Amino acid sequence: MRICDICGQREGTLVDRTLKNNVQVEYAYCEACYKSLLKRGVNPQIEVDRIRKYNAKVCPVCGTTAEDVDNTLLFGCPECYNSMRAYALRIVAETQGATRHVGKVAIPFDLSKAGARSGYLKSDFSIYATSKDFVKRIFDTSELKIGGKRRFKTADECSENELTAPTVISSRVRLARNLRGLAFPSNMQPYCHNLDDELSGAYAASKGIFDARVRKICELDNSQKKALVERHIISLNLANNETNGAVIVDGGNTGFSVMINEEDHIREQCVVDGFDLQTAFKRLDAYDTNLMRNLPIAYDNELGFLTACPTNVGTGMRASVMLFLPALRWEGAIEDTLAKFKRSYGLTIRGVFGEGSEPLNDVYQISNSKTLGVDEKTTVAQVEEAVKMMCYCERVALEKLVLDKGNALLDDITRSYNFLTGANKLTYQEFSAEISNLKLGVILGILPKDLKTSQIDKLALLCSPSSIEIAMKNRLQNPSVLRAELVRAVLSEERC
Ligand SMILES: [Zn+2]
Ligand SMILES: [Zn+2]
Structure with a gap:
């Protein structure tokens, strides 16, 4: 029995055949559906086309199927969201717990008004060199009052700034964007894709x-990538994308960077x-x-x-803050606290990894986990709220730590300090084991x-x-000796 293409239930007794692009397409309607469509002034063929497209399980533009997305949680191209509409809406709702975008709206793109696009290749990569001047600039302590040990303040005596300043390392906002009509990077054919268009835009x-300074990944050497x-x-993922990966870095040190063809185009x-x-977001x-x-x-x-990935759909925004939480670890409360925060704020909290897979000592990252149904300002406010609370918890733990284990703590810190300032050679492992103390x-x-x-x-x-x-570079020096020199220059009482 041929089923009605409209209701999918009754027998489709009225069958209609048309040639579309030299392919014969068949339509079947039950009498009830056919009559009701005509009554509403709807062309039955157009209605069936719409339903078929809505329920499609394969994207005609890139060939990605719903099964592919189930396996990888990655769509193949922006058009997938349209061509597999019912499936896309369902998977987005499942991963995000929301169905409708709020927040920033795209402005229409007008090619004739797009800015001039040339000259970016004249770039250099000197900004990441470590020079003596650079070290001096960072460690100029002239504005600090030297001498006189600070009295230890309890969590409740601290101002908001006193709570967050020692704990928060940095704040970061990231936006994921993609280009219309171009397959997503994981699905890209290198030969038919013009990286220069993306880069110049x-x-x-x-x-x-x-x-801005632009570099293609294939032009970087290993130490620059590292x-x-x-x-x-950049992520490890992008560092390995030699075919069409690129990065835009900020020569003025105002904190910008743009990854090209990581998981998303931009x-x-x-x-x-x-x-x-707030500043990171505004910029x-x-x-x-x-x-x-x-x-x-x-x-x-x-x-x-x-x-x-459907988990980024909506604002495409991740607002994250890096926190240093040593006292919670010393107090043996870190796991519990993290779990409690995940539950009550619905945010993502994880340890931060340094090079390779080594976790950085006591450094954690708090970020939003939802991007759909919550606008940019609210996202920032939610993360800020959680960070302030976490900083308060850390200070309480520190207060307790000083009261309970003051002497052991002092001993540990002094040993670390003496070890670092007394060493003539320091491997990275030795150095990073002491940095938290x-x-x-x-x-x-x-x-x-x-x-x-x-x-x-x-x-x-x-x-x-x-x-x-x-x-x-160009020096016959032992890296461990150089590291030890750098550490002594910064930590010893004489100014560097
Ligand atoms: Zn029907
Ligand atoms: Zn597609």
Whole structure:
């Protein structure tokens, strides 16, 4: 029995055949459906086409099937969201718990108004070199009052800034964007894809916003790639994409970077030191608006910005904050606290990994997990709220730690300090094993030299294997000796 294409239940007694693109297409209707469509003035064939498209399980543009997406959780191209509409809506609702985008709306792209697109290839890569001047600039402590140990403040005595400043390392906002009509990177055929178009549009959008420098992944050497990964500017995934991966870095050090052809065509981000998601968002939003003037960004009125993975659909935004939580670990409360926060805030909290798979000591990242049905401002506010609470918890744990284990703590910190300042050779493993204690010493104000926690964070970055490797270029030096020199210069009481 031929079933009615409209209701899918009764027998389709009225059969209709047409040639479409030289292929015979068949339509079948039951009498009731046929009559009701005509009554409403709807062409039955068009209605069946619409239903077939809506329920399709394969994208005619890129060939991706619903089964592929079930397996990888990645769509093949922006058009997949349209051509497998019912399936896409269902999987988005399942992963996001929401069905409708709120927040930033795409502006229509007008090719005639897109900015000038040339000149980006004249770029250099000097900004990640470690020079003595650079070290001096970071560790100039002239504005700090030296001498006089700080009295330890309890969590309730601390102002909001006093709670967040030692705990928050950096704040980051990232937006995922894709180009209409182009397969997502995981599904891309390298030979028919023009990387230069993507790059020149993303580059042109930086005009008046930041000092953009473009590099294709295949042009970077291994230590440059490692340095970018350690600084969270590119992911390991992108570092391995030699065929069509690229990155735009910020020569002016205002925190911008853009990954091209990572999981999405464009992943723009802005990172600022300390606790300031609002500034990171405001800066990035300006670039993002420019980007939409320069490239045709894939956007859907119902689902918002379209992304390779349905978990990013909507705002495409991830707002994240890096936190240093040593006292919670010392107190044995870190696992419980993290689990409690995940439950009560519905956010993602995870340990931060350094190069390779080594977790960075006591560093965690809090970020939003939903991108659909919640706008950008609300997302930032939710993450901020959780971060403030987490900082408060850390300070309470620190308070308890000082009361209960003050002497053991002091002993540990002093040993770490003496080890680091006394070493003539330091491997990265030796260095990173002590860095957490050292930073805790700074927070408690018990080191001989008055340092800021941000200076310790920067020292950690400068001592990473790739930074040392870059600093050593053209020098016959032992990396461990160079690292030890750097550490002594920063930590010993004499100014460097
Ligand atoms: Zn019917
Ligand atoms: Zn597709």
